Amino acid sequence: MEHGIVDLISFDQGFAWRHWAVWYFLLVGSAVGALLIAFVAAMRDENAPQVRPALFAAAACGITAPFPLLADLHQPARFMHFYLSLASDSIMWWGSWFLPAFIGGLAVLVLLYSPFGVRFTAYRRLVWYWTAAFAVAVLAYTAGEMAIVRARPAWHDVFFPVLLSLSAFVSGSGVVAIVAAVRGENPGAAPRVLGVGSVLFVLGVLAWIAVGWGDSVGSGGAFAELATKVSPISLLLLMTGVCGVGGALAALAAPRVASLNALAGVLAVLGALIFRWELFMGAQSQLKTEDGLMPFSLLTNSDALAGLIGTVGLLAVIVAVLSFFLVHEDENADSHTASHTAL
């Protein structure tokens, strides 16, 4: 290994993916995780009480997700070009079809579970299959489109898609736990998925880094390099671990205590957000042609902060709208009875 090279004139091109990508991947990952929890519950009993909060969580995150994605395009008004092209070699192009199919399925499920959809319950199972299939497709494309990028060593190996998917399940179950706690509904399997998922996720991250640590191989090696060279990343990594362990403890200790579930949910979402920030912004700070790093900032710039506030604001509006459609289980039972009485 050579030492002592000094760069006299160097140049950095800047980040191509901005903080919006972090919000998008967090939201869409959470939506997929929550939807799959709802799907498993619905396959046993479509009217099971735990289906409703999981579907609510999936719909809230899923319907919000495309907005930060659009914001991350530098030419958002041209999004129709995705649908006017036939770039079948591009995973992102496939994703542009999977995403609306998934969100469309979510929207239809919301309508079918709303007081207005009681007459169409026969179609529910078909829509569940459709939405679950595209949820898996969305998970595959989001992890796959990054894992194939050979030029980004922190993304390019088998650990990366596995960890990103695991983290999606953890954050998805976290959102379900929060929704169930806030609405006073049954969280179903969400605390268990959250607890077990968090343990697996933390172990997975440790294994990923341990495998790459020695000789900087694979994405774990690149990530270990980031963690050792950039102090914010090592801090973030520690925070991810604390969130993961904390979330697991809170979820597994008392899965029926709403306040602990909510705490576990918040920790799970926070851990997944931080993990994505490390992976997306941290990996982009890693130069491809030089063994250096671009200056890496946390949530210190006003643009990123505005993005966070905007995304959370939009999520709040969508949650408020969804509350009209996915009413509380008790109210739904009342309206169901009323509807049958009227008939």
Add this chain to the structure above:
Amino acid sequence: MKTRRELLSLGAFAALGLAAAPAPAASAQPKPSSSGYTPRWGMVIDLRRCIGCQACTVSCSMENAVPTNAHRTVVSTYEIPTDKGPGQAVLPRLCNHCENPPCIPVCPVEATYQQNDGAVVIDAEQCVGCGYCVQACPYDARFINEETGIADKCTFCVQRVGAGLLPACVETCVGGARNFGDLKAENSHVATMIREHKVDVLRPHMGTRPQVYYIGLDGRLQDRVEAESGSRQLREQNAHEEG
């Protein structure tokens, strides 16, 4: 009587003209299309002749209206240890117009493509600015142009080559280090250089088959350069202090 400024300007133009001489303009001339022949454009950079003046960087920016915070080409300059103490090494960087360009298959809207002559270009009307190609390029040769909102990169100055001119960076290379021409034509200047010299490409293990060749490339600069300190570190310190 000419002023000193005018004389200096004349001198500079004369120098540019002389500097352009080693790169034969004829080698850039596309063959008549009626022959059905399509060249394969490529570049050979003779690092022994590069003085790191950044004339190529400036001329590229002027020719292609590159924003001030980005570059399509730049001459990375390093201090490297040698047997005789610290020495200087230069490395002009640009798009490698690879035979196997990883930026093309990832594009979700078919905006980036390779012309028959090998130049990898971007359809400015089609690009959505998703930045996926920027991630996929292992040479940091692409960027998002903040003024246009689309991906941007070296095109081998297609607008100039199409008119029978050399790319701006080649035209203005003071030392005649940058050589552009048809790699397919056996007697072209670039093909002869490749035949007669030991040439290297950047990051060959990435499997992209770059078509920008270097003569006299220090092995320590071929892959990720392990620069321990320097201008980037200073920038980071400044950003940290300002932040």
